[in-house]
Amino acid sequence: MKHTLTTTIGALVASIALSPLAHSATWDMPTPYPDTNFHTKNITEFAEEVAKITDGELEIKLHTAGSLFKHPEISKAVRSGQVPAGEFFLSLLANENPAFGADSLPFLATDYDQATALWNAQKPVIEALLEEQGMQILFSVPWPPQGLYTTKPIATVDDLKGLKFRTYNATLERFADLAGAAPTQVEAPDIPQAFSTGRVEAMITSPSTGVDSTAWDFLTHYTDIQAWIPKNIVIVNTRAIRKLDDATRDAVMSAAASAEARGWAASQEETATNVQVLKDNGIIVVEPSEELQNGLREIGAAMLDEWRAEAGDAGAAMLDAYAQ
Numbered sequence: 001m002k003h004t005l006t007t008t009i010g011a012l013v014a015s016i017a018l019s020p021l022a023h024s025a026t027w028d029m030p031t032p033y034p035d036t037n038f039h040t041k042n043i044t045e046f047a048e049e050v051a052k053i054t055d056g057e058l059e060i061k062l063h064t065a066g067s068l069f070k071h072p073e074i075s076k077a078v079r080s081g082q083v084p085a086g087e088f089f090l091s092l093l094a095n096e097n098p099a100f101g102a103d104s105l106p107f108l109a110t111d112y113d114q115a116t117a118l119w120n121a122q123k124p125v126i127e128a129l130l131e132e133q134g135m136q137i138l139f140s141v142p143w144p145p146q147g148l149y150t151t152k153p154i155a156t157v158d159d160l161k162g163l164k165f166r167t168y169n170a171t172l173e174r175f176a177d178l179a180g181a182a183p184t185q186v187e188a189p190d191i192p193q194a195f196s197t198g199r200v201e202a203m204i205t206s207p208s209t210g211v212d213s214t215a216w217d218f219l220t221h222y223t224d225i226q227a228w229i230p231k232n233i234v235i236v237n238t239r240a241i242r243k244l245d246d247a248t249r250d251a252v253m254s255a256a257a258s259a260e261a262r263g264w265a266a267s268q269e270e271t272a273t274n275v276q277v278l279k280d281n282g283i284i285v286v287e288p289s290e291e292l293q294n295g296l297r298e299i300g301a302a303m304l305d306e307w308r309a310e311a312g313d314a315g316a317a318m319l320d321a322y323a324q
């Protein structure tokens with residue numbers, strides 16, 4: 001009798017340990033940007049779709065605008081398994097490997113076709129790097145092309161000299177340095193305060209972030225330099241996704257594929273719509289002078305050389321794949 005009971009319990013324990021998730025689960029998911037932002041809205045739809053397909057078996061609970069983890073902590077929180085999934089600005093990981101920063105290189109990919117080609121070249125490399133850290137890509141969505149926001153007209157690179165310049169990653173910091181500006185790292189939700197307190201007086205970011213932060217309250221000019229198309233990425237901890245049963249995991253992957261397609265389309269729509277919102281609110285929107293654009297391109301070319309030197313053969317292979 002005793003033997004039988006032990007065996008039965010043993011078998012039961014083994015079957016529980018081996019069986020995939022059989023009950024409903026909640027995933028806490030940190031994101032860095034505000035609720036008004038199109039990335040956040042897209043992820044909200046992603047979470048709704050997962051809940052719908054799984055009949056509520058998996059609830060993804062968003063913690064937006066850096067409320068659960070500060071932006072620079074999000075990738076680490078997913079890696080360590082503190083949270084199963086999260087969103088962050090992909091090129092923030094460039095300090096780990098230059099491959100992560102390719103989409104933030106000035107003037108390497110400046111329209112959506114180029115951004116797609118770059119993502120196709122970048123994705124396998126990034127997939128492998130994340131896999132080593134126990135993480136997987138769910139989807140990645142680009143920001144609109146990055147433009148220059150200032151409190152005065154900018155006709156040449158010289159006009160940027162000495163400006164207190166808001167940056168969001170090391171690559172942009174380098175760009176600001178080379179332009180002679182004075183870079184300061186500021187997270188997107190803190191932009192209005194940084195301008196209103198005089199900590200910064202210029203920035204490069206998308207029309208989306210300009211609108212999210214009501215840029216017309218504190219600056220006057222938007223120069224449409226369309227310098228690069230950086231991406232956000234949504235990743236998942238590999239152990240966490242393996243714990244799901246097959247049907248739930250399929251639901252997450254299929255909702256992720258829809259979110260990627262929907263996000264790329266939304267990003268392109270945002271570009272024109274939000275430049276118009278900037279104009280409607282009184283910001284002076286201008287095309288860059290040839291002299292300004294040439295000066296910025298020169299800085300971009302120097303940065304690409306630096307990147308190549310740092311990224312070595314793997315970087316060269318990625319650029320070759322991109323050029324195909």
Ligand code: PCA
Pocket residue numbers: 089143144146168187188204205206207208209230
């Ligand atoms: N907005 C984010 C990243 C790129 C963008 O367009 C930001 O400014 O922080």
